[in-house]
Amino acid sequence: MSFLLAAATPTAPNIDWAGLSPLLVLLGGAILALIVGLAGSRAIRTQVVPLISLATFGAAIAAVISLWDQSIVLIEGALQLDPLTLILMLVICGGGVVATLLAWRDQAAEEIAHGEFFSLMLLGSAGMFVLVASRDLVTTFVGLELLSLPLYILCAARVREERSLESGLKYLIIGSVGSATVLYGFALLYGATGQTGYSAIAAAIEASNLAADPLFLTGVAMCTVGFAFKASLAPFHQWTPDVYEGAPTPVTAFMSVATKAAAFGVIIRLFDVAVRPAVEAWQPIWVAIALITMVVGNVGALRQDSMKRMLAYSSIAQAGYILVGFVIVTDLGVQAICSYLVLYSLGNLAAFTVVLARERETAEGDNISALRGLGTERPVLAVVMTMAMLSLAGIPATAGFMGKLRLVEAAAAGDYAWLVAVLVVLSVVSLAYYLPVVATIWRGETQPGTDAASGVPVLAGGAPDADAANGRAGWELTLVGVVLAAAVLVFGIIPQPVFNLVASAARGLGLS
Amino acid sequence: MTIHLSIILWLPAVAGLLALLLPGRFARWISLLGSLLVLAYAITLLVDYDRAAGGLQYVTDIVWIRSLGIHYALGISGLNLVLLATTAVIFTASAIWTLVDEPDHGKPGIYALLMGLAQTAVMGAFLAQDLILFVVFFDLMLVPFYFLIVIWGGPDRTSAVLKLFMYTLVGSLLMLVGAITTGVLAANGGEPSFLLADLAKTPLGSTAQGWIFLAFALAFLIKMPSFPFHGWMPDGYSNMPIGVLAVFTAILSKVAAYGFLQIALPLFPDAAVRYQELIMIVAVASILYGSAMAFTVDSARLVLGYSSIAQLGFIVLGIFAFDGRGADGALLQATNHAIVAGALIFVVAMLARRAGGSEKLSDMGGIAKGAPAFAAVFLVFSFALLAMPGTANFVAEFMILLGTFESKMVFAFIAAIGVALAAFYALRLYISAMHHRVGAKVNSFELTLREGLVLVPLLLVVIALALYPQFALDPAEDATSRALSAAQQVQASGSETSTTAQGAK
Incomplete structure (x- = not known):
């Protein structure tokens, strides 16, 4: 025994x-x-x-x-x-x-x-x-x-x-389609290299010179597509x-x-x-995905009435920016991605918090008209939303600016200054959907009850009973919003703590 | 005596914050008090600055973002000394205007805060001695103006302000990319530093300089604005509230002109020389286009808007002559134009009061009849705008043309037409508003005490500058020669090689 x-x-x-x-x-x-x-x-x-x-x-x-x-x-x-x-x-x-x-x-x-x-x-x-x-x-x-x-x-x-x-x-x-694609890609990677461990795969690619092997490349391509689905990168973002x-x-x-x-x-x-040994094979594809994602996200977000749809497209665009940090395959790039994720999430969460608060307080749902008159009605939430939008747009003195600064620096150091030039030009397009939100908050006077007539008709699925049940947004939303907005401002002025946090981000990856 | 630049820099923002937190009825007073304190501080600087020694003084230098080598570095040199005082004067005038002349428009606390932030951002751009800090303040300037226009602007404010933002941010974000690339390339794999002094020591390769210079130039030319990058100007000007527009037209354009001298020429001398003629063509085109438009538009505001395009064209021309006198003249003209244009914006608002609320020249006319003192004040500003001999504007334009004449004669000849055109549009503005047949809705009255409080101080500054322009020129001479030296060296070595090449033939 x-x-x-x-x-x-x-x-x-x-x-x-x-x-x-x-x-x-x-x-x-x-x-x-x-x-x-x-x-x-x-x-x-x-x-x-x-x-x-x-x-x-x-x-x-x-x-x-x-x-x-x-x-x-x-x-x-x-x-x-x-x-x-x-x-x-x-x-x-x-x-x-x-x-x-x-x-x-x-x-x-x-x-x-x-x-x-x-x-x-x-x-x-x-x-x-x-x-x-x-x-x-x-x-x-x-x-x-x-x-x-x-x-x-x-x-x-x-x-x-x-x-x-x-x-x-x-x-x-x-x-599921995305998962299946990834799984198929994994199967092909395993078939080509005979390994499942990441480091072992890398070693196998170098040992048997697989960088141009069709089986291996098909596997890489399927992984790319599958993860592009998961990360909502264009053209797999629909x-x-x-x-x-x-x-x-x-x-x-x-x-x-x-x-x-x-x-x-x-x-x-x-x-x-x-699959870093085959970097020459996949890098151009990811550059193309980054470009398409930035364009699709920024263009798609224009003229959206639904705040959540707008933020969805905005998050696609942000994913495109993050890819700029990824395609350069450097230590600085990974650090930039991590700081961007940290800094961007502050503004993004703040925006969703205010959207949720207005969903509960008004009958407009997540329509932008729900924000009309917020500046006079709920000044605290208005400031939160303003900070969120400015941060997402990357205006100085907000966290989003510092995130973009890191990306620009990493890309410039990685010889991809042209890609980041595209990034900033497209992020100017993003002003055309972030700033009208700010304008709506601060300029419009409230017209209770009559707003729906001018905008989109209230959808049948709008669950009026839910809104009636929750007339008030709840103090926790205000608290969360204020904390996030304060963090947006503080990290926009003193970003060094975040940069210290991510300083060793790429240590386990062995990048230059 | 130690003078901390951080105090003058953040004082307006702090005053604005106080104005927001204290009861609304004090807001305008606190705003005025804050800008007066800044003005006093700026005057102290003017007196205390060691003109004999020159160079960078009162330096503050703290590491701001260690990982990126970005410093919070401020300093006063001959380039920004007078411009800083000019900023303080204009913001004070605007605060007086808001206090005494503008009806209560609601939310005075927020207004005061935004104006304070705007002043801090503008002064930050003037004081910054770190490239990224400059870019940050340059971009930040726009944010308070966004809210000022959205909340208090004219009927088309939402689209106007969006246009303004998108135009200017294209330029300034590309400038940001250029700035970071400059630091990364200059560090060459080592620890980056974005201090201007460090960057000037390690000039970039010629190719990189090319596109980075163009990115900076684009940002500056859009902000001025300069033809053909002025697309945001008509809508933007038409929809700004008066107190905001005065500051915007007087000061923000000067930050851009200052940027050329402070950043673009010392850091990218090769490219500046290479693109000298391109920028000069843009400048001359701005002079001609701006003058022609100022001569034709009906809105008094836009006459000033287009005249600004022309005047800024002169300033750019003076800078890019790469001649000491041209640059000195440009710097003097920056101050002159700020004071005169700011004052004339207030004058337009006062004209509108006398013309039934319309700012159209076709609705005005005959206003001088009931307002001789007002007419006299307006006339002085108009003469200054057209650079009548005896005003500091004349001195400045003369120096600009002299400098240009020495280096690029053709441009000087064309630009000289602009001087004549300025007389046309300035006098057209004056005559069609003040003389001619009395407009249908015109109800003229004399300059009120409140209006006088705004205009008379500015008038005194104009007269003082006219009597003693040397006061502003003096500190500039040393600083401009430093700013130009790199570009002049490049130019000299370039012409040397071409003469030796000719000699070899």
């Missing part, structure tokens, strides 16, 4: 539980939220469950901080805990905290039950951890699915609203506006920050580590 045990022990993988702690915390929180969500008392369901979610994200952040600056390979090379993972987890968990607060008293959590809602959000975050930390094709795919499946459900969380269901279904179908618009706003806010961080994490790791 004992010799059997002795024979079995060496094959079990060595697991560093401390290194896995962020993942374990998130999974534990998810289970706990699910169980507590079954409680009979409504007060426990509606108040304690969000609190658990909040505490879990907080604990995950604490775990990330306790592991700061370490580089550990976990579970026999399946996952890698390095500064890149930790920084992105900070963004993801930060997004989780904000999304939890936004969803706390939201109709969406009410409709599919609080336990499920927050548990799914935590599970999705766990998937994001696996995704950004993975250094093996198999783990990557597991992470990808663990991230995607909860989000499909969350998008359809408002089960009584047609748009939300449509959004979930659309995301499910498109997302689902984004519909899904963003239809999904409950807290979920949209979470997706726009956390999913984006996770998607870029895996793109950076797969391309900068595993």
Whole structure:
């Protein structure tokens, strides 16, 4: 008996539980939220469950901080805990905290039950951890699915609203196509190299000179397409506006920050580590995707009445900017991406917070007309939204400007100054959709009740009962908005802390 | 005596913040008090600046963003000394105007805050001795104006302000890319530094200089505005409230002109010499186009708008003559034009009061009849605008043309036509408003005490400059020769090689 045990022990993988702690915390929180969500008392369901979610994200952040600056390979090379993972987890968990607060008293959590809602959000975050930390094709795919499946459900969380269901279904179908493409690509990569570990793949490419091998290149191409779907990069972005618009706003806010961080994490790791030896083959394709994404995002966002659609296109455009930091394949580029993700998410979350507040306060939904007269009616929210828009547009003294500054610097140092020139010209186009929002806030006088007549007719799925139930936005939205707006301003003036945070981002990647 | 530039820089913003936080009825007073304090500080600087020593004084230098090598570096040189004082004068005039002449337009606290921020940003651009800091303040200048126009602007304000923003940001964001590339290339793999003094030591290669210079030039030419980059100007001018427009037309355009001397020529001398004639063609085209338009448009505001295009053309011409006198004249003209154009914007508002609220020249006429003192004041400003001998504008334009004549004679000849045209449009503005048949809606009255409070100080500045232009020219001479030296060297070595090549033939 004992010799059997002795024979079995060496094959079990060595697991560093401390290194896995962020993942374990998130999974534990998810289970706990699910169980507590079954409680009979409504007060426990509606108040304690969000609190658990909040505490879990907080604990995950604490775990990330306790592991700061370490580089550990976990579970026999399946996952890698390095500064890149930790920084992105900070963004993801930060997004989780904000999304939890936004969803706390939201109709969406009410409709599919609080336990499920927050548990799914935590599970999705766990998937994001696996995704950004993975250094093996198999783990990557597991992470990808663990991230995607909860989000499909969350998008359809408002089960009584047609748009939300449509959004979930659309995301499910498109997302599955993306996953399938990625999986096929992985299969081809494995077929070409015979390896699943990222470093092993890189070594195999160099050893057998695979950079021009058709099988290998097809695999790379399919991975590119699949991840472009996931990260909503043009021309694979068509689902984004519909899904963003239809999904409950807290979920949209979470997706726009956390999913984006996770998607870029895996793109950076797969391309900068595993297939970097073939950089000449994939770099031009990614440059083209970056250009198309910037153009499509900025042009698509023009003339949108729905704030969420506008922010969806804006997030596509921002993804294009981030790609500029990616295609140069340098240490500075990865640092720039990380600072951009951190700084951009502040303004983005602030914008969604105000949109949500107005969805609850007015009958206009996420239409831009809901913001009319905000300057006189709700000056605090008006300032928050103004800071958010200025930051997204990259105006100096906001966090967004500093993010762009880093990208420009990295691109200039990486000999891609022309690409960044395209970036800034297109970001001037972005003024044409960010600034009218600011103008609407500050110039228009409120005309209660008559606004709908001038704009788009209120949709049938507008769920008037929900609006009637929630006349007030709730203090937590104001608080979140003010904190985020203050952060936008502070990091716009003193960005060095963020730059220090990301200074070692690329350490685990071996870039120059 | 130690003078901290950070105090003068942030004082207006702080005053604005105070105005916002204290009860609204104090807001305009606090705004005025803040700008008066800045003015006092600026005058102290004028007196205290060591003219004999020259160079950069009162330097503040703190590392701002360590990872990127960006410094919070401020300093006063002969280039920005007088311009800083001019800024203080114009903002004070605007604060007086807002306090005594403008009806309560609501939200005085926010107005005061935005004007304070605008002044801080403008002075930041003048004081910055770090390339990125300059670009940040240059872009930041626009933000308060966005809100000032959106909240208090004319009927087409939303589209006008969008146009203004998009035009100017195309230029300034490309300038940002150029600025960062400059630092990255100059560092050559080492620790980057964006201090202007460091950057001037390591000139870039000729190709990089080319496009970066053009990016900077584009940003400056759009901001001035200069033909053919003035597309935002007519709508923008028509929709700005008067107190804002006075500041905008007087000061913001000068930041751009200053940028050429402070940034573009010292850092990119090769490219400046290479594109000298291109920029001079733009300048001359601006002079001719601006004058022609100023002679034809009906709106008194736009007469001033187009005349600004022409006047800024003169300033650019003087700078790009690469001749000390031309640049000195340009710098003097920057101050002159700021004072005169700012004053005339207020005059237009006063004319409109007497012409039933219309700013159209065709609705005015005969206003002088009931307002002789007003007419006299207006006439002085008009003479200054057309550079009548005896005004500092004459001295400045004369020096600009002299400098241009020495280096590029053809341009000087064409530009001289502009001097004549200026007389046409300035007198047309004056005569069709003040004389001619009395307009249908005109109800003329004498200069009121409140109006006098705005105009008379500016009038005194114009007279002082006319009597003693040397006061403004003196510190400039040393500074402009420093600013031009790199470009002059390039030019000299270029002509040397061409003469040796000719000699070899």
